[in-house]
Amino acid sequence: MRPAKGLFLLLAAWLAASDVSAQEPDAAAADRRLRELEDQLKRSQAEHAEIKRKARAISDELSHIRGDMVAAARAAQEAEETLSELERQLEDLKALEGDRASALQRRSSQMTGVLTALERLAWRPTEALMAQPQTPAETVRSAILLRSAVPQIERSVHDLKDEIDAMGRLRDDIVAQRKRIVTTTGRLEGEHRRLKDLWDRKSTLQYAAIAETEESERRMRQLADEAQDLRELMSRLEEERQRRIAEALQKAAAEKAAREAEAAAKKAAREAEIAAQKAAREAEIAAKKAEKERQERELAAARAAREAEIRAQAQARQAEIEAQKAARATEQAAREAAEARPMASDKPFASAQGKMMFPAKGRIVERFGLPNEVGVVNKGMTIATRKGAQIVAPYDGQVAFAGPFRGYGLLLIIEHSEGYHTLLAGMTRIDANVGQRLTAGEPVGVMGEEEAKPSLYLELRRQGQPINPQPWLTAQKSKGHG
Numbered sequence: 001m002r003p004a005k006g007l008f009l010l011l012a013a014w015l016a017a018s019d020v021s022a023q024e025p026d027a028a029a030a031d032r033r034l035r036e037l038e039d040q041l042k043r044s045q046a047e048h049a050e051i052k053r054k055a056r057a058i059s060d061e062l063s064h065i066r067g068d069m070v071a072a073a074r075a076a077q078e079a080e081e082t083l084s085e086l087e088r089q090l091e092d093l094k095a096l097e098g099d100r101a102s103a104l105q106r107r108s109s110q111m112t113g114v115l116t117a118l119e120r121l122a123w124r125p126t127e128a129l130m131a132q133p134q135t136p137a138e139t140v141r142s143a144i145l146l147r148s149a150v151p152q153i154e155r156s157v158h159d160l161k162d163e164i165d166a167m168g169r170l171r172d173d174i175v176a177q178r179k180r181i182v183t184t185t186g187r188l189e190g191e192h193r194r195l196k197d198l199w200d201r202k203s204t205l206q207y208a209a210i211a212e213t214e215e216s217e218r219r220m221r222q223l224a225d226e227a228q229d230l231r232e233l234m235s236r237l238e239e240e241r242q243r244r245i246a247e248a249l250q251k252a253a254a255e256k257a258a259r260e261a262e263a264a265a266k267k268a269a270r271e272a273e274i275a276a277q278k279a280a281r282e283a284e285i286a287a288k289k290a291e292k293e294r295q296e297r298e299l300a301a302a303r304a305a306r307e308a309e310i311r312a313q314a315q316a317r318q319a320e321i322e323a324q325k326a327a328r329a330t331e332q333a334a335r336e337a338a339e340a341r342p343m344a345s346d347k348p349f350a351s352a353q354g355k356m357m358f359p360a361k362g363r364i365v366e367r368f369g370l371p372n373e374v375g376v377v378n379k380g381m382t383i384a385t386r387k388g389a390q391i392v393a394p395y396d397g398q399v400a401f402a403g404p405f406r407g408y409g410l411l412l413i414i415e416h417s418e419g420y421h422t423l424l425a426g427m428t429r430i431d432a433n434v435g436q437r438l439t440a441g442e443p444v445g446v447m448g449e450e451e452a453k454p455s456l457y458l459e460l461r462r463q464g465q466p467i468n469p470q471p472w473l474t475a476q477k478s479k480g481h482g
Contacts, residue, residue: 040223048220103163242304261280385455
């Protein structure tokens with residue numbers, strides 16, 4: 001009886017081992033894949049750190065680009081101011097040329113009449129003068145007047161020659177002034193092209209940094225998800241292996257109990273009916289014991305599965321927290337790359353009085369508090385500018401609004417600290433986005449090329465109420481400004 005029992009146990013163990021071994025290749029492959037994913041995740045985290053370092057480098061480069069943009073905008077505005085002054089001087093020279101030409105024409109007409117009269121007198125012979133119907137005294141007086149008129153005429157001719165020479169020099173000055181205007185216009189166009197190139201470079205760097213950061217973040221999330229899926233798969237494989245082992249042991253125990261019950265029944269039949277009943281009761285007790293053991297094993301297996309599930313959920317939560325941290329770090333790096341300068345509105349705006357830059361070069365044509373052409377009191381001031389003039393931020397701040405707005409056309413609102421806002425309207429293009437931080441002098445837009453008399457409207461508000469912007473602005477140096 002004992003050899004048969006040992007054989008049965010060996011057979012049951014072999015069956016359980018065969019079921020488990022069938023799962024081992026899958027578990028080993030999953031484990032290898034999990035280790036590979038974890039290695040890739042570590043490498044991806046290292047790459048992410050390198051991308052953050054690059055983002056900081058891009059942030060530094062954007063700071064330099066912003067400084068270059070401020071300098072280029074300042075140079076463009078200085079060229080615009082110079083060009084306006086040159087054109088004004090040219091108009092003055094043209095007006096002076098017209099006045100001198102008219103005066104020269106009048107003097108030329110006068111000299112022509114005098115010279116014609118003298119020429120007629122010079123061609124008359126002396127006898128003709130003697131035959132004139134006038135007294136000798138009158139004849140002598142006419143000769144004396146004629147003689148005294150000749151030096152005056154000679155001086156007039158000399159003065160006329162000087163004025164003709166001055167007219168020549170004035171026309172040379174006009175030609176030279178036009179050449180200077182052409183040179184200054186070329187320099188202004190060059191600054192505008194430089195500004196466009198800097199803007200394109202800034203946009204390219206920002207988009208490249210954001211795209212690279214998002215791609216790195218996407219790879220990290222993908223690797224983390226795949227690693228989590230593999231961990232869950234391995235946990236399920238382990239649970240399945242435990243379940244198969246338990247089923248194999250349960251089956252072996254049941255078969256063993258059945259054979260023992262059969263043997264006991266045969267023995268009880270041979271010995272006596274009472275012994276058979278006793279064996280039956282013992283078999284029933286053994287079956288209940290086996291059932292209890294099976295239930296305990298199922299409970300243990302369920303407990304192990306629950307613990308594995310809890311561990312998997314904890315690992316998933318940890319991975320999610322790490323992914324969120326990486327996403328927040330990536331978002332922070334992208335914000336730092338997009339706007340490298342510190343928050344401009346942190347500066348106390350009260351200290352800006354008398355230091356704000358004029359947003360454009362030009363002449364003030366409407367002032368705060370005075371009625372305009374239709375009788376409405378101005379809430380701001382209007383600056384007449386050149387066509388295509390460069391507009392810059394008058395002070396550090398952050399863009400609160402950029403776009404079309406009723407009654408204003410294209411409107412740009414810059415938020416400063418302490419409840420101050422600057423409103424700029426009248427541009428045909430705005431080169432700033434909502435949320436962008438600006439530095440004083442940074443280009444924010446351009447005026448139109450098609451308008452006959454472009455003008456920029458500037459309004460300064462405190463706690464939503466318009467105030468006079470004139471005391472806050474730096475005094476203009478050019479005499480052409482109002």
